[in-house]
Amino acid sequence: MAEKLMLEVVTPQKAVVSEAVDTVVAPGSEGEFGALKGHTTFLTSLKVGTLRYTDANGKEQHLFVNGGFAEVLPDKVTILAESAERTQDIDVVRAQAAKERAEQRLANRAAGIDLLRAELALRRAIHRLKVAQYGK
Amino acid sequence: MATLKEVKSKISSVKKTKQITSAMKMVATSRLRGCQTNMERFKPYASKFAEVLGSIAGKSGSDVSPLLVPAQEVQKVVVILCTSDRGLCGGFNIHLTDKARKFVQSDLQDKEVSFYCFGKKGRDWVRKSPYTIAAEYLDVVGGKIDFSMASTPGQQLIDSFLMGEVDEVYVIYSEFQSMARQEPLIKQVLPIPSLTEMVEETPTDADGSFLPEHICEPSSDVLLGEMLPKNVFIQIYDALLQTSTSEHAARMRAMENATKACEDMVLELQTIFNKTRQAQITGELMDIVGGAEALKG
Numbered sequence: 001m002a003e004k005l006m007l008e009v010v011t012p013q014k015a016v017v018s019e020a021v022d023t024v025v026a027p028g029s030e031g032e033f034g035a036l037k038g039h040t041t042f043l044t045s046l047k048v049g050t051l052r053y054t055d056a057n058g059k060e061q062h063l064f065v066n067g068g069f070a071e072v073l074p075d076k077v078t079i080l081a082e083s084a085e086r087t088q089d090i091d092v093v094r095a096q097a098a099k100e101r102a103e104q105r106l107a108n109r110a111a112g113i114d115l116l117r118a119e120l121a122l123r124r125a126i127h128r129l130k131v132a133q134y135g136k
Numbered sequence: 137m138a139t140l141k142e143v144k145s146k147i148s149s150v151k152k153t154k155q156i157t158s159a160m161k162m163v164a165t166s167r168l169r170g171c172q173t174n175m176e177r178f179k180p181y182a183s184k185f186a187e188v189l190g191s192i193a194g195k196s197g198s199d200v201s202p203l204l205v206p207a208q209e210v211q212k213v214v215v216i217l218c219t220s221d222r223g224l225c226g227g228f229n230i231h232l233t234d235k236a237r238k239f240v241q242s243d244l245q246d247k248e249v250s251f252y253c254f255g256k257k258g259r260d261w262v263r264k265s266p267y268t269i270a271a272e273y274l275d276v277v278g279g280k281i282d283f284s285m286a287s288t289p290g291q292q293l294i295d296s297f298l299m300g301e302v303d304e305v306y307v308i309y310s311e312f313q314s315m316a317r318q319e320p321l322i323k324q325v326l327p328i329p330s331l332t333e334m335v336e337e338t339p340t341d342a343d344g345s346f347l348p349e350h351i352c353e354p355s356s357d358v359l360l361g362e363m364l365p366k367n368v369f370i371q372i373y374d375a376l377l378q379t380s381t382s383e384h385a386a387r388m389r390a391m392e393n394a395t396k397a398c399e400d401m402v403l404e405l406q407t408i409f410n411k412t413r414q415a416q417i418t419g420e421l422m423d424i425v426g427g428a429e430a431l432k433g
Binding site for chain 1: 174177178180181182184185188191192283287350351352353354356359362363370373
């Protein structure tokens with residue numbers, strides 16, 4: 001396998017991930033991108049979505065990221081997210097409830113509802129559930 | 137002179153007070169530890185964010201975001217005042233409200249000032265002052281602070297700034313410098329102070345070389361536009377974290393001093409107690425001796 005690069009995922013609450021990994025695939029706002037060691041310096045904003053990386057043991061890991069920014073350097077990837085959750089940290093029940101609530105809101109389209117917010121909530125819930133699935 | 141009983145009850149009451157203050161000190165110590173870890177955990181995020189922001193700020197002009205443009209005539213000013221909810225922490229809140237009063241009276245004369253209050257003590261102070269409270273958030277400082285506690289009011293302020301309802305925003309908070317030192321500070325939040333300053337503040341890479349230019353996606357201007365509001369939230373969040381930590385540190389010190397004062401007082405009272413008791417015994421002895429003499433005669 002190729003040489004490792006450092007992956008750091010930091011949120012205001014804590015550093016979620018800090019380890020040497022083989023590959024990183026992140027949900028950039030202009031499209032998903034992958035990074036290996038030696039990637040050119042690159043800066044992008046992130047969408048709500050799933051971050052994938054292959055850890056030192058060659059196992060694929062999944063992480064939910066709630067938007068933010070990514071900075072890629074040749075030997076290091078830093079993700080600045082407002083929140084990030086590992087598979088085991090996700091509250092499936094809550095995410096499921098949030099998903100149903102958001103779907104209902106979008107279906108009814110009642111007056112005074114912030115559509116954009118509902119859509120964002122739905123996207124968050126869907127991605128949380130997706131990431132949680134990998135843990136099983 | 138006080139009677140023995142009086143002195144005794146005073147001693148026991150001071151001892152009880154001492155128990156309370158030393159318990160409060162221990163509580164403050166453990167909560168301080170919690171707050172400090174939160175602060176430590178936030179640091180990597182904040183410093184990395186500043187670094188990235190600085191590296192793209194250098195490439196962009198000052199007209200990228202309306203958040204950078206100062207109002208032509210400053211009329212309406214919002215001050216975010218961070219204080220604690222509870223007292224018994226020495227001069228902590230007084231220092232903060234004093235700072236606010238001086239700032240408002242000297243720098244913000246003739247302006248329309250309103251307050252966003254985090255913490256009960258600051259709110260109570262603003263209520264007594266001629267200024268208005270635009271929003272109040274209790275039970276935030278000193279406890280567990282969620283990032284949304286900073287981003288929600290932050291977004292509100294940004295929205296009203298963009299609509300021209302607010303011309304300037306400042307935050308007054310207590311900077312945690314060390315266990316023994318907490319300094320009230322004023323920071324400008326909006327309009328965001330010029331980017332060139334940020335670039336200077338940007339730490340260079342560990343080996344001292346400046347980071348290479350980034351490829352940005354979307355363009356650096358768009359990215360900067362997205363990052364600047366976040367930067368506002370980060371500053372508010374940082375202010376809240378620092379104030380919380382400072383509050384516990386201040387309370388710890390205040391309680392430590394109170395405990396010491398109690399100890400001194402108990403010692404003093406004990407001396408009085410002993411002296412009174414001695415005087416009483418002497419008096420009784422004199423009576424007995426006097427009585428015996430009388431019988432003899």
